[in-house]
Amino acid sequence: MIISSNLGVKLVVPTAESKLSQNSPLVNYALNGLERCWLPEHRRWSHIYHLDGRSSPNESVPNSDVFYTLNVLLGMSRVAGIPSGIDLPEIFRRNVLLLTTLPVRKYAFGMALWTAAELGTPIPEPVKSELRAILVDESGWRCFRAQDLGMLLTGVVAQARAGENEWVRYAKPLYRFLKERFQSETGLFFDAPFGLRRRFSSFATQTYLSIACYQYGEFAGDASALVMADTCVRNLIALQGPQGEWPWFFDAQSGRVIDFYEVYSVHQYGMAPALLEWAERFGRRGSRDALVKGFNWVFGDNQLGRAMLVPELNLTLRSQVRKGELTTKAPRVLRALKNAWLGNGERLIDGADVEVRLECRSYELGWILWSFGRRTDLQELTHNCAFGGA
Template sequence: MNNRDISTSENSPLVDYALKGLDRLWLPEFGRWSHIYHLDNRSQPNESVPPSDVFYTLNVLLGMARVRRVPRNINLSETFQQNVRHLLTLPVSKYALGVALWAGAELGLALPDDVLRHIDGMLSDRNQWRSFRAQDLGMIVVGVVGQAKVDRKKWSPIATGLFAFLLDRYYSPSGLFFDAAFGPRRRYASFATQTYLLLACYAYGELMNDDRAIQIANTCSRKLIERQGPNGEWPWFFDAARGQVLDFYEVYSVHQYGMAPAFLELAERHGVFGARSAIIKGFNWVFGQNQLATPMLVPHLHLTIRSQVRKGELHTKKWRVVRALRNSMLRREAVLVDPSELELRLECRSYELGWILWSFGQRSDCPELTHNQMFMERCQKIT
């Protein structure tokens, strides 16, 4: 998929930037996008981890559903069918099944019968729901809602049951969401926890005209906007029981340009004040308005830099966990550290670019982002 002209006048420069970046992450021998593209100048930058490759590929295909003009060299149906079959042969997480439902619904592509039977078995066994993490439940709910738009009779009752479970076990009085249904660590939740369950609430609320679901999502959106950092950074770790930020780091670019805009677009639609400003402020962090005063873009590769992380924590989560537990016990709100204590995680993952496609593939109302000069300069046609 390399060295081809994939620029179009129908896509924004931001979307074409992401499409060109994805071209670099394509693994032609496997028919999927890679787990990681390393940005440390190694000779073979693409790293494949098959279960992750498959999930990330489905996430990218989800984003492609919102692209006005998909490059001709990308066969959406073939790539979808080839990868969705691996869900039964690889040790994938349950959320991969959810994104398969979601992507299939958005692309208008049917899942293979054996994959559907496997998903039906999981959803009919409520004991399995008890082990769902927030990402599992969130993506499954959105996927089921997507399928319900096609076959309401089959999928709507499932969506209703799952949403009731979400309300019962994952919604905190603080307005944030727990990360699990049970267990002592359920209160410790990430920004991703909030994103996936927010998307689930908005999706279910819109499908079923359920105002309570929309208001729960709006409340969480407002809580997160209130906790957005001074440079637009989205905190990583929360005590969902108290609604407290336990740690800002690491700050992930995908949250800034992809995942936060995904739910904030819905929050804006449903009247949450400040949602649009939060999108722009968060994206400006990517453009360089951050603690390191460094753009999180790699223009000559059309890629993004994954995150800003505390020094010494690139390969361990131990100190992050200790810090979060200490802040939780002391009821102490996390703050930003001195920039000298931060470094970059030099990698890019395909799903990150997929979130750009999803969140901005059909937006024409944010030219300061989608047509920013940083993308305009790099998205001229390849000759």
């Protein structure tokens, strides 16, 4: 838009359309989808957008909304053109303060550190105070799950990179705890530092801890962290499904897949690309091909031959799941235990026994923004005709 100033000089003021034109079609697809997940009365994005035709598709779960919102803001930190009306610092402050009043997991505080660093936004003192309490209490780390530790270490490193030196002293102890209690001989990561549950790890386990190791290794110049991350990525690529599926459940003790399902779209187009971007930088062979193959699963190169996109809403379908397991995890738990006990590796089942979970979660779109907000080298994905690209 061109306007005239009092001095008679024409000024060019960027319009919303011109800002968005700086983005790839994939990024704008995700931004448009996030508009549907927005809860204006709360100034945050929703827990679930249901795709089953109900009249009120947005479902709010406050503690999840807040975490997902921080994840979306992290993604937006990498986007060139943000839609008008989105005040990133204001949304961050409003939501991050709720971490001290809502029942959130420790990883939400790690996401707060990471997001604040990427946005260049200060963390309110009440949140800082609670973060210090979490990080000082090393005995409490015994209760951490992988996502807690991975996000806290990534957040601490991100803050240190941004010049917030008060967090630097926590990085080495967190990494040492990761190395001592979460590293397995197979190269996959455990999900917890102690207990019978620790060997049963998810794709998220591998992603968050590997990213943390890459971040810490580069920041601290610690080669052991980079080797750990690279070893995990190498193993994940070896275990990727024939059509690019990223398995959901692993036995870290044996290094096997013990259940492929659910196959989550966010892993295919968001979290795996976030991890593989690091792997590419450090020369892991096959990482780029694995990224593209995994993303093509979303376009329909999957068991169902179905695109996991909802173009009319600019949303995505959450996952492909075994029939009969949409509302219960019990069969999955029993199957994992049996496969681990018997030493079985799991394979994909017949597509006739697979169905789709009809929902989209806002953080999933946030991971698209983070993984592709700055990428210009994968136009077969970012400018695919599925997103309105050429």
